Amino acid sequence: MENRNNLFVYTYGYRIEEADLCRLEMRSLFGKQSETDLLFSEIDVHPDRSPFMRERLEVLYQGERLEDILEQVKQIQLGEATFKVIFLKMNDLTAENKIDFEGQRAIERELGVYIEGEADVRKPDRVFGILTWGGRWYFGNYIKSKAVWLAHMQKPRSYSIALSTRIARAIANIAIPNPVGIKAIDPCCGIGTVLVEALSMGMNIVGRDINHFIIRGTRENLAHFEYETDAVCGDIADISDHYDVAIVDMPYNHFSNTTPEAQFSLLQHTRRIANKAVIVTADPMDELIANAGLNILDRCTTRKGSFVRQIIVCE
Structure with missing residues (x-):
């Protein structure tokens, strides 16, 4: 029918x-x-x-x-x-x-x-x-709905301030509403929460993180759920490929010594490597985003306990 x-x-x-x-x-x-x-x-x-x-x-x-x-x-x-x-x-x-x-x-x-x-x-x-x-x-x-994301809550590796699977899945959808022909990257992928959700929906996405210890956890999580993609240790500045979209969860707290200058550099490289970006940040970042040459198209906030994040869609 x-x-x-x-x-x-x-x-x-x-x-x-x-x-x-x-x-x-x-x-x-x-x-x-x-x-x-x-x-x-x-x-x-x-x-x-x-x-x-x-x-x-x-x-x-x-x-x-x-x-x-x-x-x-x-x-x-x-x-x-x-x-x-x-x-x-x-x-x-x-x-x-x-x-x-x-x-x-x-x-x-x-x-x-x-x-x-x-x-x-x-x-x-x-x-x-x-x-x-x-x-x-x-x-x-x-x-x-089978609530596929529920199974992804039980990861071998995790840390307390990582994105929840629900938020990560929504962010993947926001970044890649129609996956057909879309090539994506998560250049600050952490333990791979966004990667797992995106890959479970058939999205073409690769991951990268500057922390070699963290990227080992990413690979362990991907292997646990039997998902395969490139997850490499490296700086966003070293990326030479171009992508349709980048999902950037900005580093924060004791996992990073990020300064406004480092955040601005991340945003500049994001604009260089991708046509569209979804920025996830706990810090006010509108001015840095504008100075990096990105235009804000849409946005929202989400909360995990007392920790508030902004999700900002840019191009």
Whole structure:
């Protein structure tokens, strides 16, 4: 079955301190953001990519009434394939119009009656979803996010102020919303948190770090998750290749003796080696960014405990 409407519905869940980051990821992936926990788009993104996406509905049919959907699903012919229908909990129904648990199950069963195929709630071949929003009903192919990033939390090597896997995954999406044909670098890759998330999404990215001890940890983490890419010890000044995008987590605290001059040099080299940059910084850096010849396109802040970072998109 084709997505005749070319429409996808994404549901989201995030912590309060991640809301700004989630919306920057939305803008990067879809060119717009939603002020609710649900986003409509014609752009196809697998929900496993985002640490904030919970589900995706690929819309096959829509209508103003549930009866409109019931009539349309008669077209579905699955042959010997089994199916299941899920009522998405996300909706904007008023309190008096809320559909309780039993009502949701009843709608699932009713849809199942109209679909030509065998229902199987345990291990179906196909999963469909039904959603109501904005006075309309939407029905289509349903995918639930597997939260791939959760497995990456258990690294052999880590340190306390490293980016969390959730933040790193969002940053990779912000930097590389469409990975096709994109060549990326993380020239201050630390223990490789961004590398792991980017590689798990099929992105073409290499890593580098000036600290030989840290880069050993990077390689150990990559090997642990069976990801392969170049992760070398070296200074950004030594890079001669050119990249579509660079993700630069600026060095800080006891892992680095970074001065404003060193930060400025990092930014200058970032501009030299990449067309686009996503700068992650705990320090105010707008003036240095401008002086390095980079233009700020978008930005957000994110918090890990009391530690606040800025994520700044530049070109």
